[in-house]
Amino acid sequence: MNIYPYLNFDGKAEEAMLFYQAILGGQFEGPIGYFGEIPGMELPEDEKTRVMHASLRINDQVKIMASDTSPSMGHRWIKGNHNYISINADSKEEGERVFKGLSEGGKMEMEFQKTFWGAYFGSFEDKFGIGWMVNYDLKPGEE
Template sequence: MKIFPYLNFDGHAEEAILFYQSILGGELDGGFRYFSEIPGMDIPDSDLHRVMHVSLHVNKQFKILASDTLPSTGKPFIMGNSNYLSIDADSKESGAEIFEKLSAGGSVEMEYQKTFWGAYFGSFQDKFGVCWMINYDLKHGES
């Protein structure tokens, strides 16, 4: 299992990650993904170019994950929700177990579930106010 920082921005994720990359180096894994790419979601034009996800791999041991908040869904940027700890689980089952245990008594933002981008993912704030994301990238042939 690996744990990485996940940063949220108020419409400046792309600018911030490119700034970090200019200083720290690294490669963007998969480029920038935007909220406009979500199938079937009605998003106001003002939010379409906000970053849904980006991953900057600085080296083999460290990466910075980031996105913009999406105010149109009622989840505006609030100082304090700008940092998450993101766990890359070893399996979808271990991800589900970690999600269930860490989210107990907290506030779930997105249930741990299969996503359109080929992963199991969930996010929540634990009972102590710490924000977490649990992710498991599906391997070829897994569902």
């Protein structure tokens, strides 16, 4: 299991991540994804270019991930909700176990479920007010 910081921004995620890369080095893991790329999603024009996900690998142990908020989807950037702890599970079962355990008594944002980007993912605020994201990337042939 790996644990990484996940940062939220109000329309500045791409700028911030490029800045962090310029200072810290590293490479982006895949292209930066934008909310406008979500299949079937109706969004205001100004939100289509907001970052849905960016992942900057600094080295083998360090990665910073980020996204922008999407006001039309009910997201509000408030100082204090701009940082999540992201867990990348080693198996779907581990992801389910960790998600279920840590989210107990908390506030659900997205149930742990299969996504269009080839992973199981869920997010929540735990009973102590800490934001968490749990992800499991599907391997070829997995459902």
